[in-house]
Amino acid sequence: MPHPDRFSITVPPQARYLKPLRAFSSSLLADRCSPDADLLVLALDECCSNIIKYRCASLGENQIQVHIEIQDDCVVFRIGSFCKTDDLPMIKSRHPREDRPGGLGIHLIAEIMDRVAFEPEPGRPECMALILEKRFHTKNSPDE
Amino acid sequence: MSSSVTLAQCRDGPTVIIEVSGEIDMGTSPLLLQLIEEALGTAPVLKVSLRGVDYMDSSGVAVLVQGQKLATDLGRDFRILDPSPQVLAVIRMARLHQVFTIENSEETTG
Numbered sequence: 001m002p003h004p005d006r007f008s009i010t011v012p013p014q015a016r017y018l019k020p021l022r023a024f025s026s027s028l029l030a031d032r033c034s035p036d037a038d039l040l041v042l043a044l045d046e047c048c049s050n051i052i053k054y055r056c057a058s059l060g061e062n063q064i065q066v067h068i069e070i071q072d073d074c075v076v077f078r079i080g081s082f083c084k085t086d087d088l089p090m091i092k093s094r095h096p097r098e099d100r101p102g103g104l105g106i107h108l109i110a111e112i113m114d115r116v117a118f119e120p121e122p123g124r125p126e127c128m129a130l131i132l133e134k135r136f137h138t139k140n141s142p143d144e
Numbered sequence: 145m146s147s148s149v150t151l152a153q154c155r156d157g158p159t160v161i162i163e164v165s166g167e168i169d170m171g172t173s174p175l176l177l178q179l180i181e182e183a184l185g186t187a188p189v190l191k192v193s194l195r196g197v198d199y200m201d202s203s204g205v206a207v208l209v210q211g212q213k214l215a216t217d218l219g220r221d222f223r224i225l226d227p228s229p230q231v232l233a234v235i236r237m238a239r240l241h242q243v244f245t246i247e248n249s250e251e252t253t254g
Binding site: 015016018019022038039042045046049052053104105107108111112 | 148167169170171199201202203205206230233234237238
């Protein structure tokens with residue numbers, strides 16, 4: 001099995017750094033993940049926007065850590081220290097027409113990605129990383 | 145380094161058109177919302193042109209939803225004009241393409 005390509009970027013949790021984060025991820029994904037690249041960038045951007053809006057300061061994190069792993073048949077994003085374990089019940093998708101704030105970004109992420117999961121950060125069980133995975137569908141994919 | 149959006153406004157009789165270009169994200173969407181709210185204060189018809197928008201995230205969608213709701217409350221007509229392919233894809237993914245009135249100027253003008 002070929003080695004995956006791995007990339008990482010760390011940015012401060014401020015809205016003005018979303019654009020360079022999008023540019024970085026777009027440059028990596030454009031060639032390998034077409035035609036889904038734009039949507040993958042959107043999903044990643046929504047995750048980081050959620051961190052900026054909601055991540056509790058008590059996590060003690062002052063950076064957004066994004067890891068991107070591109071394999072032949074999928075791409076995996078790992079967003080470090082996404083939330084506290086206690087926050088998980090509050091992270092809910094909502095139907096776009098539902099009249100309550102928040103949740104639309106989560107809805108878009110769920111629409112775009114094949115897998116959305118949380119896993120504890122090593123040595124920090126109170127702190128969860130967000131894992132997103134998108135499989136590439138080729139002509140030989142069994143579900144095509 | 146910061147996100148960039150350009151907002152311009154013009155009036156054509158009872159219609160105000162807000163021309164948006166650039167990127168709408170959580171850093172720039174409040175500017176768009178403010179302009180929409182101000183325009184709806186006076187204009188019977190508001191069209192938000194999104195032809196020049198390269199990127200829009202859920203915060204942009206939320207602003208459009210807020211604009212639609214405010215227009216309904218005030219008895220105004222709120223329309224999205226010429227959404228770019230990326231914008232239209234996000235609106236469709238949010239399942240709001242049948243909620244908004246989306247107008248294509250090429251179709252309108254023939």
